[in-house]
Amino acid sequence: MQTLLSVLYRVLQRLNAAIALLVKGIVVLLGLGMTLSILYQVFMRYVFNSPPSWSEELALLFFSWSMLLMLAVGVREAFHVRMDLILNWLPRLGNQLLERFIDLCTAAFGGYLAWMGVEYCLMMVGSTSAAIAYPITMLYSAAPVSGVLIFLFSLELLFDPRRLERSEGRS
Amino acid sequence: QTKIPIKLGWTTTDGPTDPYAVGARAFAKALEQDPAGKVFDVQFYPNRQLGDEKALLEGLRMGTAQAAIITNAVTAQIEPAFLLNDLPFLYASSNQAYDLLDGEVGDMLAEKLASKGIAVLGYMGGGFRNMINNVRPVSKPEDVSGVKYRVMQSPMYIGMYESLGGNPVPMAWGETYTAVQQGALDGLEIPLSVIDSTKSYEITKYLSLTNHTFSVIEFLFNKRWLDRLEPAQRDAIVKAAEVATKEQRIVSDESARKLVSVLADKGMQVNEIGNPAQFREKVKPVYEKFRPQIGAEILDKALVEVQ
Amino acid sequence: MTEAIWILTLGFTGMVIFGFPFVFAIGMAVVLVLIAVDLPGMLLPQTLVASSQSFSLLGIPFFMLAGELMLRGGLSRRLIAVADVFVRHLLGGLGHVTIVASCIFASISGSAPATTAAIGSAMIPAMAERGYSRAYATSLVVSTGVLAPLIPPSIAFIIWGVIAEQSIATLFLAGIVPGLALAIGLSSLVLWRAHRENIPRLEKATFAEVKDALRKGIWALLTPVLVLGGIYGGIFTPTEAAAVACLYSFIVGVFIEKKLAWGELPAVMLHAMKVSAVVMAIVAVSGGLGVIVAQEQLATKFAALMGSLVAEPWVMLLLLNLGFFLLAAVMDEVALMLIFGPMLIAIGNQFGIDPIHFGAMIVTNVAIGMATPPVGYCLFVGASVSGQSLLAISRAIWPQILVMLVVLMLVTYVPQFSLMFVK
Ligand code: NA
Ligand code: NA
Numbered sequence: 001m002q003t004l005l006s007v008l009y010r011v012l013q014r015l016n017a018a019i020a021l022l023v024k025g026i027v028v029l030l031g032l033g034m035t036l037s038i039l040y041q042v043f044m045r046y047v048f049n050s051p052p053s054w055s056e057e058l059a060l061l062f063f064s065w066s067m068l069l070m071l072a073v074g075v076r077e078a079f080h081v082r083m084d085l086i087l088n089w090l091p092r093l094g095n096q097l098l099e100r101f102i103d104l105c106t107a108a109f110g111g112y113l114a115w116m117g118v119e120y121c122l123m124m125v126g127s128t129s130a131a132i133a134y135p136i137t138m139l140y141s142a143a144p145v146s147g148v149l150i151f152l153f154s155l156e157l158l159f160d161p162r163r164l165e166r167s168e169g170r171s
Numbered sequence: 172q173t174k175i176p177i178k179l180g181w182t183t184t185d186g187p188t189d190p191y192a193v194g195a196r197a198f199a200k201a202l203e204q205d206p207a208g209k210v211f212d213v214q215f216y217p218n219r220q221l222g223d224e225k226a227l228l229e230g231l232r233m234g235t236a237q238a239a240i241i242t243n244a245v246t247a248q249i250e251p252a253f254l255l256n257d258l259p260f261l262y263a264s265s266n267q268a269y270d271l272l273d274g275e276v277g278d279m280l281a282e283k284l285a286s287k288g289i290a291v292l293g294y295m296g297g298g299f300r301n302m303i304n305n306v307r308p309v310s311k312p313e314d315v316s317g318v319k320y321r322v323m324q325s326p327m328y329i330g331m332y333e334s335l336g337g338n339p340v341p342m343a344w345g346e347t348y349t350a351v352q353q354g355a356l357d358g359l360e361i362p363l364s365v366i367d368s369t370k371s372y373e374i375t376k377y378l379s380l381t382n383h384t385f386s387v388i389e390f391l392f393n394k395r396w397l398d399r400l401e402p403a404q405r406d407a408i409v410k411a412a413e414v415a416t417k418e419q420r421i422v423s424d425e426s427a428r429k430l431v432s433v434l435a436d437k438g439m440q441v442n443e444i445g446n447p448a449q450f451r452e453k454v455k456p457v458y459e460k461f462r463p464q465i466g467a468e469i470l471d472k473a474l475v476e477v478q
Numbered sequence: 479m480t481e482a483i484w485i486l487t488l489g490f491t492g493m494v495i496f497g498f499p500f501v502f503a504i505g506m507a508v509v510l511v512l513i514a515v516d517l518p519g520m521l522l523p524q525t526l527v528a529s530s531q532s533f534s535l536l537g538i539p540f541f542m543l544a545g546e547l548m549l550r551g552g553l554s555r556r557l558i559a560v561a562d563v564f565v566r567h568l569l570g571g572l573g574h575v576t577i578v579a580s581c582i583f584a585s586i587s588g589s590a591p592a593t594t595a596a597i598g599s600a601m602i603p604a605m606a607e608r609g610y611s612r613a614y615a616t617s618l619v620v621s622t623g624v625l626a627p628l629i630p631p632s633i634a635f636i637i638w639g640v641i642a643e644q645s646i647a648t649l650f651l652a653g654i655v656p657g658l659a660l661a662i663g664l665s666s667l668v669l670w671r672a673h674r675e676n677i678p679r680l681e682k683a684t685f686a687e688v689k690d691a692l693r694k695g696i697w698a699l700l701t702p703v704l705v706l707g708g709i710y711g712g713i714f715t716p717t718e719a720a721a722v723a724c725l726y727s728f729i730v731g732v733f734i735e736k737k738l739a740w741g742e743l744p745a746v747m748l749h750a751m752k753v754s755a756v757v758m759a760i761v762a763v764s765g766g767l768g769v770i771v772a773q774e775q776l777a778t779k780f781a782a783l784m785g786s787l788v789a790e791p792w793v794m795l796l797l798l799n800l801g802f803f804l805l806a807a808v809m810d811e812v813a814l815m816l817i818f819g820p821m822l823i824a825i826g827n828q829f830g831i832d833p834i835h836f837g838a839m840i841v842t843n844v845a846i847g848m849a850t851p852p853v854g855y856c857l858f859v860g861a862s863v864s865g866q867s868l869l870a871i872s873r874a875i876w877p878q879i880l881v882m883l884v885v886l887m888l889v890t891y892v893p894q895f896s897l898m899f900v901k
Binding site: 027119142146 | 494495496497498499500501502505506509519520522523524526527530531532533535536539540543713714717718721722724725744747748750751752754755756758759762808810852853855858
Binding site: 178216220221222225229230233234235342343345346348349350354355356 | 524644645715768772
């Protein structure tokens with residue numbers, strides 16, 4: 001039983017490491033894309049007096065995606081801000097139990113977000129964005145994807161056998 | 172017996188002449204006067220209390236609100252056929268818009284939206300959108316060129332200005348006022364009521380009654396909720412919505428007429444455009460661009476009727 | 479209705495105290511309320527995405543990226559060198575250098591923790607070398623971090639502008655005088671301390687040194703001119719100005735200073751996205767809160783309640799100041815603005831307070847919270863930059879907090895203070 005769990009954990013850990021790396025790569029590209037898109041807008045407006053109609057909307061699409069992806073990455077890298085006075089004050093066992101409980105709740109939150117996100121996207125099929133007229137599900141699917149990632153990442157924390165203390169979360 | 176709540180949302184104020192608020196109040200009043208409508212408790216959520224129009228409309232589909240009064244452009248994001256109403260220089264008068272929407276074209280649009288879970292119970296009026304600026308009055312298409320107008324970031328308005336030969340600047344509303352004040356922008360296109368409510372007459376000189384877009388406002392209901400009501404209750408709502416729509420149109424048209432003189436009194440230099448057909452001719456490329464999204468059948472039918 | 483209030487108060491507070499990250503404490507409270515009052519769960523993904531769909535908020539990652547490019551491109555050291563040659567010879571010299579350098583950096587960066595990190599990494603060791611205690615040096619840097627959200631550009635003002643639907647460019651103007659007042663207040667404190675502790679003075683910079691610092695610092699000094707000149711010259715919106723600042727600091731860092739290698743750029747971008755996500759995650763989950771507050775009409779009820787309890791606007795403002803100060807000590811400041819935003823706006827309207835003045839007051843309050851123990855972004859950054867414990871910094875920072883409170887009172891009760899450059 002013990003070994004089975006640790007094998008499963010190792011698989012999850014490797015999978016998540018790969019996913020996190022991929023996600024961060026994507027976020028860098030999204031960041032680049034939104035910067036270029038706004039710079040292009042400024043350039044076209046002042047040099048050619050002809051601003052594009054898609055630049056803002058594209059930048060915002062990338063923005064929402066990148067922020068929701070990083071929200072999930074923040075679970076794995078524990079960079080979301082929190083108050084750790086009680087956690088630090090608790091004895092080790094209490095600290096561990098509380099940490100695992102938080103991980104469990106976070107996993108549940110991620111799962112719920114993924115589930116509701118899929119439902120919402122299904123409802124929005126057929127709607128389009130205002131300027132580019134891209135299918136609006138392209139935007140809203142960021143929510144279920146973020147939910148799945150939050151779920152996977154907090155599951156990894158939950159079952160991490162070596163982790164004794166999560167590093168203090170801060171920016 | 173507890174009443175059935177109807178959460179009715181809109182995003183503008185609840186002022187006495189606000190075209191959205193007028194519709195909401197007229198509906199509540201008409202429903203109350205109907206014996207079968209007494210079971211309902213209409214609750215108002217003005218002032219973006221349920222979020223911006225997009226969120227409100229999506230909330231309507233999810234069932235967080237039962238009814239909403241929504242600007243056509245936002246409805247068109249759910250059902251692109253509604254882009255028809257925003258075509259520049261399509262309607263020559265508010266009555267032309269009402270006639271078209273009360274007829275077959277309106278039914279066709281409503282049917283399309285019904286498949287997305289939303290029922291249209293009335294096409295109300297929000298007045299025409301007009302151009303205001305600080306450079307020169309607009310009376311022919313050429314007057315638009317060389318003047319920097321703020322537009323919503325929507326291909327319809329950008330396309331309209333570009334085909335008229337102007338310089339549209341898409342900008343968020345929040346930054347627009349300051350930009351015009353500081354001279355970074357020369358003007359904008361805006362409904363009459365909004366010129367007044369935002370005091371835009373303080374920052375712009377010329378009001379040209381271009382009447383380029385008639386602002387259609389849809390009175391929408393969550394269809395599933397409506398379908399689950401008893402037939403008598405549903406009829407009461409449908410009838411009250413009809414009464415409200417009629418009343419709203421009268422009030423809205425009347426206040427648009429009054430607003431022109433109010434704005435002139437506040438110092439705006441008002442003019443009418445010479446020949447709308449001239450403008451409409453220029454923006455033909457916009458019609459063609461949106462033909463696929465609107466659907467050829469609806470567009471052609473509408474164009475024949477507004478001839 | 480009552481369930482919603484219990485979950486939002488006790489449930490949320492409990493989660494925060496027991497160490498749930500703020501973003502998940504808010505998110506889970508939202509989910510629990512949605513279930514309790516039978517609202518559709520789809521509101522969670524809908525608001526999560528919709529609340530980030532704001533062109534103004536898009537300025538946040540751009541300002542973060544510009545600040546990060548400045549730091550890694552060596553521009554923040556150039557700024558410190560400029561501050562150094564002008565004020566180091568004054569009584570309490572390095573303290574003034576820290577404050578002046580922070581002021582300049584604050585006019586490029588909108589982020590308090592980023593300013594604390596940029597100035598702290600250079601100034602804390604420099605001050606320690608000159609015999610200042612590390613705890614004091616850190617506490618000073620932490621308090622100058624508060625200048626960043628006050629002096630434009632400012633992420634806190636961007637967020638408030640989005641919540642209150644006010645022009646961000648106008649709100650920025652309202653932070654200038656409060657920011658400068660805080661800088662002057664902190665400088666006075668430095669003077670007084672140096673006088674009391676008899677800290678030896680540094681030698682005055684020679685003309686050649688001044689010239690050299692200015693020549694090397696010119697590119698950095700031009701950044702605020704570009705950003706603020708661009709916004710108020712009507713050339714860019716704040717968001718566009720931030721994107722242009724990214725391009726500018728990229729060009730200076732890579733081609734002029736040659737300190738930024740191409741290979742570093744992905745890491746720079748990722749860091750900017752990460753620190754933006756810390757803020758934006760809270761903005762995103764708080765979107766659901768807005769819907770609940772609206773559905774239950776909590777804002778108007780709360781404002782009516784306050785209106786019935788308090789008659790005088792000045793008492794109301796004092797209560798808000800005090801409540802915000804206490805809450806900001808333990809809460810995430812962005813979350814604070816988002817959670818209480820609708821209530822605050824309702825109160826502001828009820829008492830007829832100018833929305834720009836009101837915004838300046840809220841942001842000043844929130845900015846102070848970032849340096850107020852035990853929970854504050856600037857404190858955390860200061861601790862990690864200097865290696866000092868939070869406790870040591872907290873002990874050293876109280877005099878500065880008092881100065882900040884004086885500035886807060888001025889902002890609150892002298893509207894001209896924030897409205898001087900507005901209109
Ligand atoms: Na700043
Ligand atoms: Na704090």
